Amino acid sequence: MNAVIRFIPNALTLGNVAMGVLGIVLIAKEEMVLAIYCVAIALVLDFLDGFVARLLKVQGPLGAQLDSLADMITFGALPALILFQMISIS
Numbered sequence: 001m002n003a004v005i006r007f008i009p010n011a012l013t014l015g016n017v018a019m020g021v022l023g024i025v026l027i028a029k030e031e032m033v034l035a036i037y038c039v040a041i042a043l044v045l046d047f048l049d050g051f052v053a054r055l056l057k058v059q060g061p062l063g064a065q066l067d068s069l070a071d072m073i074t075f076g077a078l079p080a081l082i083l084f085q086m087i088s089i090s
Contacts, residue, residue: 020074
């Protein structure tokens with residue numbers, strides 16, 4: 001199978017990571033609405049990476065570890081920072 005096609009699920013996962021990091025940067029700039037949009041986009045990318053990986057039958061250990069890292073950043077750290085920022089602003 002073509003190497004580019006095999007990389008598509010990992011690219012989607014890296015997009016998820018990018019949205020998480022961008023959301024953290026936006027939180028530091030107190031752009032709460034944009035940070036929440038980043039979480040929503042990351043949610044769609046998280047769904048798509050697993051769906052595409054199963055569709056192309058390219059599941060592997062790198063993808064599993066990368067997905068766990070993305071989930072930790074985007075759905076662990078980012079919502080915690082959003083909540084912390086909301087508490088500290090009010």
